[in-house]
Amino acid sequence: MDYVLLTEQFLNGFQLGIILFLMAAGLTLVFGIMDLVNLAHGSMFMIGAFVGGTIAVVTGSFVIGVILMIPAMLIIGIVVEMTTLRTLYPRDHLDHVLATFGLILFFNEATRLIWGPEGLVVPLPDFLEGSVALGAITYPVYRIVIIVVGLLVALGLYVLVAKTRIGMLIRAGASNRTMAGALGVNIPLLFSVVFGIGAVLAGLAGLIITPITAAQIGMGEDVLILAFVVIVIGGIGSIRGAFIASIVTGVIDTMGRSFLDVFLLLFLPENAAESAGPALSSMMIYILMAAILFFRPQGLFPPKGAR
Amino acid sequence: MEARGLQKSFGGLTATDNLSLEATRGEIHAVIGPNGAGKTTFVHLLSGLLKPDGGEILFEGRDITRLSAPARVNQGLARSFQITSIFRDFTVLENVMLSVQAGQGHSFRFWKPAAKDESLRTPARELLEKVGLGERTDVVAGNLAHGEQRQLEIAISLATNPSFLLLDEPMAGMGPEESQGMIDFLKALKGDYTMLLIEHDMDAVFALADRITVLVYGKAIATGTPEEIRNDATVRAAYLGEETA
Amino acid sequence: MADLKSPANILTVIVIGLFAVVPFLAPALGEPFYVLVFARIMIWAIAAVSLNLIMGYGGMISFGHAVYLGIGGYAIGILSFHGINSAWIQWPAAIGACAVISLIFGAISLRTRGVYFIMITLALAQMLFFLSVSAERYGSDDGLNILSRSDFGVSFFSLEDNTTMYYTIFAFLLASVFISWKLVHSRFGVVMRATKSNETRVEAVGVSTYRYRLTAFVIAGVMCGIAGLLQANFERFVSPDMMNWPRSGELIFMVVLGGMSTLFGPVTGAFVFLMLSEILSTWTIHWHIIFGPFLVLVVIFARGGIHGLLTRGSDRE
Incomplete structure (x- = not known):
């Protein structure tokens, strides 16, 4: 097997894993802390791409796009939380699913109205073009940047949740809402902020892949479903679980798509391998998820305290 | 119904510690103990919601330690819940x-x-x-x-x-009059069923029970007739003393 | 069902009556197009009734129910692609495929609860969606045309006749509501409803609920698969889109809009949902921008759905 291709696809998978993590981190926090099923998280991914992308195109600077996207998504996230989602916390999961499904329809259509059906192409800045040599392989600079940014965000998130006062409040709010409220924590504000942070992370994920894929309507939905798989595997509410499961899912999915047919050739005739390969590789992460659930119905890192 | 050397711990915490208990046919056997004594864990172990780490549970001579909760009910072991559990x-x-x-x-x-x-x-x-x-x-x-x-x-x-009733604090949340009604009702059932009564209400326990087991920190520190338990020095020290304090 | 003249029951009769007469009424009014619309509504209504069985009466929020529409549909499409048009082969194959897959999916997903169940049913359904997208032989994204409808091999009953097709769908819709009604009130249905209400208690009276939930899951999967095989026949077309996840979301909405845990609510829900989208889409192509917030408002303010509003105060199903 081609060693260079193998490494390259591994890195691509790792990069997909990073994107998934940025999505899953916000989702899993909102699940874990507010017990809210939020399908509209996929819309945040898309809005981040369009809003940040537009700023990048208008100002001519991708970096400015990324920087201004952060407060924009924070505000959008907080507005969505305060206008709609807040009324849903006391409701059951079914109501969450339906209302946020309605939000997706709205956001997709609003995006179509504002940006048109074609989507938005965002060029890469010159200094991120090109490739660098990593040992035997050459790899695009920009993909390396994505990986590095993602790892930094993961580290930052870990520090935020584990070491800071906000993180302590988040953890307190997650384990015992009434208690945290009694201690004088402003729970509604805390929830808004957590949701805002989740929106920023999702927006960041959407924006940083836009130079590769272009911004498209509904782009968040496939990623959202993959992020669900990640959360199920990792265990709801666990940032650590989300990180590990994201990388595993990203790598398995990407490697499967590239190498499964080659692998199948080892014990299947050629035409069978060629037709089964793509079909099976698109199912692989779901099979992985089913297998993990079979042995651990609460995921790899189940939340503390039975829910 | 007989429990032999039941063992259950959560993390480092031992909730049930080498607990043995026997309820003979037709008797009302009460289990009492201060809060945190492991009464709830014991109920879950007997009813099958939890599986013990060690020990065994015999019911009418058969080993039911590994049976699921529904399977135990089908063997004749029914339970009631401390927090009312009905189809509202x-x-x-x-x-x-x-x-x-x-x-x-x-x-x-x-x-x-x-x-x-x-x-x-x-x-x-x-x-x-x-x-x-x-x-x-x-x-x-x-x-x-x-x-x-x-x-x-x-x-x-x-x-x-059922032939055996596991009653988890049937008097929970009742006023004195309602409690008395429940005591009378359980008295009327006496003899038809073997009953294991987990209860806080001491009046009820002493009014109903043929035998009492006292649970402290997951251990059975004493078993005997109501009279024996009332006069047992260790029980008084560990439990009844606390009650009057 | 105590009061036959309750507003909900009157609505039920009106909707059924409308379904029954539309093939005559619509052409007479110069709107033959509405025969197609109503046939589609009835197909979705069957699927919504099947979802209500597990969601409304069993408390299992499946977010991947549309996958059985796809399986039922593709069973017809693929067999037809290979030149097998006999209904006596196609229909049992479609039903069998739905039964087997819902058994497997149910066995996996029913091990979990709550949010996990929602996400797993969604993910498993998307797995088959992506499988259908990657099946180049069967048209991938573009779907698969079906040249002729299922052939029963008898001269007096041919689905190629549009009126026969319409009333076949109508008959299956009535059957699905009737079967739901029988199921819900049978011993099996009592266990289902009790499990939704308080599962721990059901287990504590000696019933192991998993087998019952799984059985219900399979029944609902098969019923939805029948809607799928009808859809494939009616449209002469199947595509991955019929089992994509927004379809599952729409099914849930139909059930909730009409009134969850009511017998006829899902039918009313499908009717209102599809009529509304039909009307809104003639106003503007951007009708989702109205429809999305409408959905949110229904969730927040009209929890019992249409049948819930109509029966408020009196006893519910």
């Missing part, structure tokens, strides 16, 4: 009919309306008469008074036709 949107009669139905074998019957089935209605109605809810059969269970819900709770358990 079903009527009183429907609540009990479900239990009767469960006792009649599998429910993979897809066509005949269950509500009109006399083989379910008649036993359910008879039982409700017996527990004093005969006038309330058509009331939606969620609308019953608290005391009545507690009676229904027991009725649901009785309707499974």
Whole structure:
């Protein structure tokens, strides 16, 4: 097997894993802390791409796009939380699913109205073009940047949740809402902020892949479903679980798509391998998820305290 | 019913520590103990919601340690819940009919309306008469008074036709008058069922129990007649003393 | 069902009556297009009734129910692609495929609860969606045309006749509501409803609920698969889109809009949902921008759905 291709696809998978993590981190926090099923998280991914992308195109600077996207998504996230989602916390999961499904329809259509059906192409800045040599392989600079940014965000998130006062409040709010409220924590504000942070992370994920894929309507939905798989595997509410499961899912999915047919050739005739390969590789992460659930119905890192 | 050397711990915390207990046929055996003594864990171990780390549970001579909760009920071991657990949107009669139905074998019957089935209605109605809810059969269970819900709770358990009743604080949340009613009711059942009574209410325990086991930190520190327990020095020190404090 | 003249029951009769007469009424009014619309509504209504069985009466929120539309549909499409048009082969194959797959999916997903169940049913359904997208032989994204409808091999009953097709769908819709009604009130249905209400208690009277939930899951999967095989026949077309996840979301909405845990609510829900989208989409192509917030408002303010509003105060199913 081609060693260079193998490494390259591994890195691509790792990069997909990073994107998934940025999505899953916000989702899993909102699940874990507010017990809210939020399908509209996929819309945040898309809005981040369009809003940040537009700023990048208008100002001519991708970096400015990324920087201004952060407060924009924070505000959008907080507005969505305060206008709609807040009324849903006391409701059951079914109501969450339906209302946020309605939000997706709205956001997709609003995006179509504002940006048109074609989507938005965002060029890469010159200094991120090109490739660098990593040992035997050459790899695009920009993909390396994505990986590095993602790892930094993961580290930052870990520090935020584990070491800071906000993180302590988040953890307190997650384990015992009434208690945290009694201690004088402003729970509604805390929830808004957590949701805002989740929106920023999702927006960041959407924006940083836009130079590769272009911004498209509904782009968040496939990623959202993959992020669900990640959360199920990792265990709801666990940032650590989300990180590990994201990388595993990203790598398995990407490697499967590239190498499964080659692998199948080892014990299947050629035409069978060629037709089964793509079909099976698109199912692989779901099979992985089913297998993990079979042995651990609460995921790899189940939340503390039975829910 | 016999528990032998039951062991259960959560993380580092031992909730049940080498606990052995025997309830002989027809007796009311009470289990008392201060909060955190492991009474709830013990109930879960006996009813099958939790599996012990060690030890075994024998029921009418058979080892039921590995059986699931529903399978134990089918062997004749019924339980009631400390926090009222009924079908709040079903009527009183429907609540009990479900239990009767469960006792009649599998429910993979897809066509005949269950509500009109006399083989379910008649036993359910008879039982409700017996527990004093005969006038309330058509009331939606969620609308019953608290005391009545507690009676229904027991009725649901009785309707499974058990030989053994595991009663988890049947007097929970009751006023003195309602408690007395429940005590009288359980007295009337005495002899027909073997009962293991987990209870906080000392008056009820001493009024009902043939024997009492005292649980402290997951260990049985004493077992005996109410008279023996009342006079037991270790019990007084560990438990009854605390009660008067 | 105590009061036959309750507003909900009157609505039920009106909707059924409308379904029954539309093939005559619509052409007479110069709107033959509405025969197609109503046939589609009835197909979705069957699927919604099947979802209501597990969601409304069993408390299992499946977010991947549309996958059985796809399986039922593709069973017809693929067999037809290979030149097998006999209904006596196609229909049992479609039903069998739905039964087997819902058994497997149910066995996996019913091990979990709550949010996990929602996400797993969604993910498993998307797995088959992506499988259908990657099946180049069967048209991938573009779907698969079906040249002729299922052939029963008898002269007096041919689905190629549009009126026969319409009333076949109508008959299956009535059957699905009737079967739901029988199921819900049977011993099996009592266990289902009790499990939704208080599962721990059901287990504590000696019923192991998993087998019952799984059985219900399979029944609902098969019923939805029948809607799928009808859809494939009616449209003469199947595509991955019929099992994509927004379809599952729409099914849930139909059930909730009409009134969850009511017998006829899902039918009313499908009717209102599809009529509304039909009307809104003639106003503007951006009708989702109205429809999305409408959905949110229904969730927040009209929890019992249409049948819930109509029966408020009186006893519910």
